Amino acid sequence: MTDFEVRPLAEGERREAFFMLGRALHFPALDDETWERRGAGFPAERRFGAFAGGELIGLAGSAATELAVPGGRAVPAAAVDGVGVRADHTRRGVLTALMGEQLRDCARRGEPLAALHASETAIYGRFGYGIATRAKTLRIHRARAAFRADAPAGGRVRLVPPEEAEKVLPALYHRIGPRRPGMIARGATWWRWTNPRLREGMVAVHTGPDGDDGFVAYRSENRQSFTEPEAGAALVVRDLHAANMAARAALWRFLLSVDLVAEVRAPNRPLDEPVGAMLADPRACETIAVDDGLWLRLVDVQAALSARSYGTGAPVVLEVSDPVLPENSGRYSVSADAVTRTDAPADLRLDVDVLAMLYLGDQRVSGLAELNRIHVLTDDAPARGDALFGSGIPWCGTPF
Ligand SMILES: CC(C)(COP(=O)(O)OP(=O)(O)OC[C@H]1O[C@@H](n2cnc3c(N)ncnc32)[C@H](O)[C@@H]1OP(=O)(O)O)[C@@H](O)C(=O)NCCC(=O)NCCS
CATH class of the missing domain: 3.30.1050.10 (SCP2 sterol-binding domain)
Structure with a gap:
């Protein structure tokens, strides 16, 4: 049994915590440049550390958010993230102690709900979390993906540079996004964490009769090789939200119109998003996985x-x-x-x-x-x- 204590992380311990977590989660690059880029999105606030002999051996964090519930109310919730235990201290109750402390902290803060995305499904049930949303992964064969003549057309789609996306997206998401049960508000810290990733891809915004009403963030993967020179690129959707079906259809039409693309892949989509139903050949859009989405904990x-x-x-x-x-x-x-x-x-x-x-x-x-x-x-x-x-x-x- 390891002797350890759990306490809030201090401001000066952020960098050490970031790197410990990165190693637990097998992040690829853990260097000064990564910290320069990502450190601003990694506050000490609401983070608990487990310490043994003065060394950080475990971490669990959360951010304040609001989660939409049936009926339309936005309920204060803790978005739990940054959970990891140093590999040489696992299976000794460190996570159990961190989770208990964190849930009691949420209760003290008056947050009736806590939510997370799980790296593995075996971890969180014992702490009272259950799978509360699911999501599907779509794969669409671009050459076969002609739209039906009666599919909604939508308005204009424009590509926006990352600097503009960073300004436009938070307000746009807030306006169109967090209404459906399971959706959460995205605070400034969330956007600070996400913005560097926006720069690694592209963002397109849809404008309808009442102004901007949808967006998609995506990146492309080049699949061409010496043996498969015609393989084309795959577009991978990171984030797509739309206020109405016309905007949604227009964003999908846009993705499926990009040249030199063989397929569009979209993980984490709503189970009822009707992409296949808009196509002349619905089988051009395949659901290749349905996975657990949000794990929810009723704290109160x-x-x-x-x-x-x-x-x-x-x-x-x-x-x-x-x-x-x-x-x-x-x-x-x-x-x-x-x-x-x-x-x-x-x-x-x-x-x-x-x-x-x-x-x-x-x-x-x-x-x-x-x-x-x-x-x-x-x-x-x-x-x-x-x-x-x-x-x-x-x-x-x-x-x-
Ligand atoms: C997952 C992780 C945080 C678990 O930490 P830990 O300190 O070993 O967990 P605990 O010792 O408190 O384990 C509590 C119980 O959960 C079980 N458990 C913990 N992690 C598990 C896993 N990955 N798979 C199956 N069971 C697990 C333990 O066996 C133990 O069961 P028991 O009470 O019946 O003995 C740690 O393995 C880790 O850092 N993994 C890599 C990063 C990661 O996956 N983080 C989660 C991100 S969402």
Whole structure:
């Protein structure tokens, strides 16, 4: 067992932390130039370090954001990132200590939700996180991707240089972006972290009848080789947001019109984005993967459940178990009118990570009950739960 202490990271420890994290996550270049470029997007604020013998051996950070929930409210949330433990100190409880400290910190800050993207799916369930959004990866064969005559046309698309993109995108995303359940607000730190990557690619902005209403950030990979001189380039979409279907269609039309391109690849797209349905040959657009997106943690179950809206129907009583934050454990009566703590008998019993899978509407109560993730105590409760918790398909769309 290693002796270590967990405490907030000091300002003067940022650089050491950045490099320790980079090694844990196998970042390619860890040199002074990288720190010059990326250091500004790596604040000490809200970062916890684990220290053994005065050395930093583990790290977990977060940024304040807001997350859209069903019904349209933006709920204060911690966007958790920068998690790593030094390779010679793993499997000794360092991450467990960091996660516990961080969740208690979120609770103190009054953030009902915490969210992250996981490097591996085995890590975060034990800390009460559940998969709350999923995303698909598209691959589109450009030569076969003719648009249907009735597909939306959209307006004008223009390429913008990186300096302009850095100014235009934050306000544009804020205006069109964080409404759908699962989407998060992007703060100044997020953009400082992202801007260097914008410079490695291209940005195009769509203008509709009411002004700018969509953008795409992408980069190209040259796939030509001696044996395959005609292979062309692949465009890889990093970020695409649109306020309406006309803007979305126009941005996809633009990507698929770029010359010398053989295919467009787009990871992390919403499950219901209808790119194939706009094409004369829908098979030209292939879904090559569906992956977990946002992992969500209800830090304050009462506040989180009260923040979202519900469908109509009879209430259900949930009995929630939360070993990491035991003050959340207990029974909650959920209805379209109110969410209250209750002593009434439970209809459904579930762990807090399973509640996260229901919270944004990604999973159905009845489906998780069939998989034994939810214990059913009243026969018609899964159907009632489906009616209450059901909502549109959630999506995050912001890497962090
Ligand atoms: C993932 C990582 C942070 C885990 O840190 P750690 O200090 O070893 O974790 P802990 O010792 O607190 O482990 C707690 C439990 O989780 C399990 N666990 C931790 N990481 C795991 C992994 N990658 N796969 C499977 N199980 C894992 C441990 O076995 C332990 O289980 P137990 O309680 O049943 O014994 C560390 O391995 C790491 O830095 N990896 C590389 C960077 C990374 O993946 N970061 C996450 C970015 S999202």
